[in-house]
Amino acid sequence: MDLSNRLEGLLYRVTKPSRYIGNEWNVIKKDWQPDLTKVVMAFPDLYEIGMSHLGLKIIYHLLNQQGDILCERVYAPWTDMEDLMRKEEIPLFSLESRREIRDFDIFGFTLQYEMSYTNILNMLDLANIPLYSRDRDEAYPLVIAGGSTVYNPEPLTSFIDLFFIGEAEEGIVTLVRKYKELQKQGLKREEILYHLSQLPGVYVPRFYDLKYKEGGVVSEIFINREGVKPSISRQIVSNLDEAFYPVDFIVPYHDIVHDRAVIEIARGCTRGCRFCAAGISYRPVRERKKETVIRLADEILESTGYEELSLTSLSAVDYSDIAGLVKSLAHRYEDKKISISLPSLRVDRFSVNLAKEVQRVRKSGLTFAPEAGTQRLRDVINKGVNEEDIFEAVKGAFEEGWSTIKLYFMMGLPLEQDEDLAGISKLVKDILKLGKSIRSQRKKRMRAIKIHVSVSTFVPKPFTPFQWAKMDGREEIVSKQNYLINNIKGRGLSLSWNDPELSLLEGVFSRGDRRLGPVLESAWRKGCRFDGWSDSFDFENWRHAFQENELSIEEYLRARDVDEILPWDHINMGVSKEFLQQEYQLAEKGVLTEDCRNAGCTGCDICSELNTKLELVGDN
Structure with a gap:
């Protein structure tokens, strides 16, 4: 289907047509050669949200760096664009080539927020792909997902063929190539998924079953096919300084949420806030060297023309040489009027002094x-x-x-x-x-x-001391x-x-657990999408969706017993359940657990379980 010409005559009818035209600065367009594995990465929210997401940028450029892989992008169309697409029978399409999504080998979603889940169903439907994984055969793209909320993937297991658990730089290229190899062998989808399930970090939900007791408590999680691993371990980048990082970021035509150059100076946090899922799911701390950060900054600013540089991390101020790094960058770019920003500050005077240094160009x-x-x-x-x-x-x-x-x-x-x-x-x-x-x-x-x-x-979030x-x-x-x-x-x-x-x-x-799949479908069919946006959210539709499926919202808000099986217990984040239970008990006593950077090992088991360690570049 030649979508490009049709779209040229229609986009004037929607708000912000630049969300859908592609062709931005630094966009990557590859010829559609038959021997290429074709991947489309999807962000289930608006263009300006997805374009601000660092993880999607990394995957996009990493896959396109491979000579045998083509990667393009798609974002959730806003409601006016969706209405136009349905009226004109235009399927969901990628930005780079304006090909319909069904032409791709792999349709990959990045998951960042639970309230974007109905958008996933909507995008599958707009792409003319069956909602349920069980209804797809080899004629459809492989639907995969990864990201920060994938550590409890259970509410989405009916709709996603496989999940990649962990940091995608560590295994996404291998996964894509393995899928192409299995396709060439002419295997059926079930067998393809079985072979992919053998890869580290790959979770194929259809090979696992859950049994429930009264009240929705899980009584058992078990594999239903011989040879499938009983638990799925999170994949991590062991050396962040040597990990792939793009410099030719795509520059959009209109403002996005975070419209600036971004460098991830560190990954992980060891402060141990007991409510924080990210603090657990990105352990251990790994840092990029100061020289590496400066080199990347030079290259990104040169390739994008941005006038603001953001040093990002869960706790950027905890970077070992943050004072030296900030001072070097501030002096380096002051004459060019390039500002430096730190999105995360500690509550202390040191952070204020850093903020004073980085905001010499413009103060916010x-x-x-x-x-x-x-x-x-x-x-x-x-x-x-x-x-x-x-x-x-x-x-x-x-x-x-x-x-x-x-x-x-x-x-x-x-x-x-x-x-x-x-x-x-x-x-x-x-x-x-x-x-x-x-x-x-x-x-x-x-x-x-x-x-x-x-x-x-x-x-309460999974894999935190407050998950119970x-x-x-x-x-x-x-x-x-x-x-x-x-x-x-x-x-x-x-x-x-x-x-x-x-x-x-x-x-x-x-x-949540797998019983929420039908609730998601019911809510979507009632019109739920963009639920994280106040002008789109309709709680009544959700309430009716729960009623239709004989589930109650209150059931999922209850306290969990520390000994009960949790729906995500077969996902191995590397941090032991015993450590989380201990932290929950310490919380009840109001006892602090010190940062392992300063106090030594606190026994979370991440380093031994995932065969990794803290990677710091120096001392403050």
């Missing part, structure tokens, strides 16, 4: 994340930050001339009490008072102090939000919060 607001309003609860979650650190950080920020500060908190954390919510309000007001006091003392002009407070609802914890129900969430709304207000203060129903659904799918 500072963001700190105390997470909880009292020291007791910060100890429960192992935040490792005390009130003195918080006030030292914000005091330093005000004294250096920052007038706008954003503070992140969570409500609904395990063991939370009324005084913890009150503590958020008190802490915010004390910080505002401190800022106004410093402003009144300054001789130089300073703008009015503004404190933006963001309070999210705690969602109960999540607040709707009434509890609304009650707590109303308290904060009534107590954090006035001149200089603003408050934002999550949609309660959206948080509930995130909690359901975060710790």
Whole structure:
């Protein structure tokens, strides 16, 4: 089907047609040779969200670097484009060649957020691919998925042929080539999937079954075909400094969420916040050398023309030589008016001093994340930050001339009490008072102090010490939000919060199981898509979808027994369940666990289980 000519006469009818035209700066277009394995990477959200995602950029360029592989992109079309495509019978297509998705060998999704799952079903349908894996034969592309939410893939197992568990640089090329080899042998889809399941990190759900007891508790996880591995180990890049990293990033035609040059200076975090899934799922810490970062920065800025460079990591300030790196880059690019940004800051004065260094070109607001309003609860979650650190950080920020500060908190954390919510309000007001006091003392002009407070609802995540914890129900969430709304207000203060129903659904799918597949389909058929967007989210459709499938939302919010089988127990993240149980017990006692960088091994088992270790480049 010649889609290109048809699209030229239609795109003027949709908002932001540049989402669908491709042809951006640094795009890679390969000739469609029959001997190439053709992969299309999909991000189940808008172009401007997906184009900001570093993981997709890495895979796109890594696969296209291979002479025997072609890789193109597709993003979820916005509702106006979807309506046009259905009306004009235009199937989902890739941006580079405008080929329909069914022409590809592999259709790969990156999973970053549970509330994008209905978009996956919608994209499969727009591509004229059966929703359910069981209904596809060799005539359809292999549908695969990976990414940060793939560590509990169970809600999507009905729809995805296979999942890649872990960091894709470590095995995606091997997987693609193996699939092509099996295709050439003329094997049936079932046999192809069986052979692919032998690869490290590959999880083929059809070869595993779950049994349930009353109340939705899993009683058994077992393999249903001989020769299939009983557990799937996360794949990791052991040496980040030597790992592939692209420099010719695609530059979009219109603004995207993070429209700047990005360098991943480190991967992993050892601070051990007990609510943080990323802190577990990206262990251990691995760093790129300072010289490597500078070389990559030079090449990326040269190839893209960006005027902002972001040093990204789960905890960029913990990079071993962060002060030296920031100073080198700031001086290197100051004359070119290229700004440096650090997306993650610690709550301390050191971070403020770094921010001062990197924001010499252009100054923006500072963001700190105390997470909880009292020291007791910060100890429960192992935040490792005390009130003195918080006030030292914000005091330093005000004294250096920052007038706008954003503070992140969570409500609904395990063991939370009324005084913890009150503590958020008190802490915010004390910080505002401190800022106004410093402003009144300054001789130089300073703008009015503004404190933006963001309070999210705690969602228990798999492979964290709080994976067993109960999540607040709707009434509890609304009650707590109303308290904060009534107590954090006035001149200089603003408050934002999550949609309660959206948080509930995130909690359901975060710790969900295979029974949610029919719920997803029901919700999608009722019109659910782009559920993470407030103007698209319709909770009533979801509520009816659960009712139709005789499941309750509340069932998935319950506390889990630490000894029960969890739906994701056959996924091996490398961090032992015993360590997570121990951390859960320490949380109940309010006992801190120190960072293993400083205190030595804390016994999470990641280094021994996945045969890896911390890879640091120096000392602060």
